[in-house]
Amino acid sequence: MFLLPGTHSKQIRRMAPGSSVPVLDHDGEIVQGSAEILDYLERHFPEKSLTGDDANSKADALAxxxxxxxxxxxxIRTWAYHYLLQxxxxxxxxxxxQTSVYNRYLLRLGFSRVDEVMRDWMKINQxxxxxxxxxxxxxxxxxxxxxxxxxxLVGGGFTLADLTAASLLAPLFMPEKYPVPWPxxxxxxxxxxxxxxQKQPKLARVAEIYRQYR
Incomplete structure (x- = not known):
């Protein structure tokens, strides 16, 4: 479910204690936050573990x-939104x-207010x-x-460390088949x-991992 920024808090709070995303609803159990969701999946689906083969690898991946x-x-959130909101x-x-036409209309109509709220809420400025x-x-x-x-990042194979890097850094290399249209x-x-x-050479490997393991 995609929610309009600035208006998502009430909808999220109906599902979970806080207002942050993402939120996972698995068989009625609500898990909030990326790290918490990954930990939940590791515990419930150990046969598909992404934390490595031994205790040291697991500790490094989690770190x-x-x-x-x-x-x-x-x-990334602060830097990207500072420029994109311009x-x-x-x-x-x-x-x-992936929201309604009505939401798109509302955003165009009230963009200056959305800009103001997002900058104030996330402390975004130069x-x-x-x-x-x-x-x-x-x-x-x-x-x-x-x-x-x-x-x-850890050992000789793909772990949640690489998953986290690829997902968080995606706005910097803008992969294809992403659920959000890139600018x-x-x-x-x-x-x-x-x-x-300038940073594309530094992002080459993480972009490759995104494409390979998406």
């Missing part, structure tokens, strides 16, 4: 997952993907966007170094467009 959730997730025609289809970009610069350098060495990169704000182009 990467937590770090990426804590660092990459907020940084291009209403580019970001509107993303924000209303200063926080610059800090987020610095975080991403450092993180992408580290990820690329690990991938260049072993091909995967036209030619019409992005210049600082965003140039930085994304």
């Amino acid at each position: 990467w997952q937590q770090r990426l959730d804590d660092e990459a997730g907020p940084a 291009r209403p025609k580019q970001v509107a289809p993303m924000l209303t993907a 200063k926080t966007a610059d800090k987020a970009q610095q975080t991403l610069d450092s993180l992408l350098e580290e990820l690329d170094a690990v991938y260049q060495t072993s091909g995967y 036209d990169t030619r019409r992005l704000p210049t600082p965003m467009k140039d930085w994304i182009a």
Whole structure:
């Protein structure tokens, strides 16, 4: 289920304690949050485990997952929305993907208010966007170094560490067959467009993993 940003809180709170997404409903059991959902799936479907073959691999995979959730997730959200909200025609289809025509109309009508609410709610401004970009610069350098060495973040195979990296970093390499329409990169704000182009070599392996394991 896709929900319009800024109006999703009430709908989510009917399902779960908080207002954050994603939310999993599995046989009536509600699990909220990416990390919590992955942990739930690991416990209920151990035959399809993504945490590695031994205790050390599991600890490393979980550590990467937590770090990426804590660092990459907020940084990408802050940085991307700071620039995308400057291009209403580019970001509107993303924000209303797979919602009703009425929702799309509402967003166009009240975009300035949506912009204001999202920036206030997520503390998005030039200063926080610059800090987020610095975080991403450092993180992408580290990820690329690990991938260049072993091909995967943990051990010699695909784990939830790679899954987390590929899913969170997807807005930076914009894979095909994504459930949300990507913006036209030619019409992005210049600082965003140039930085994304510059970082593609560092994203090559994680983009390959996304395509391979999607």
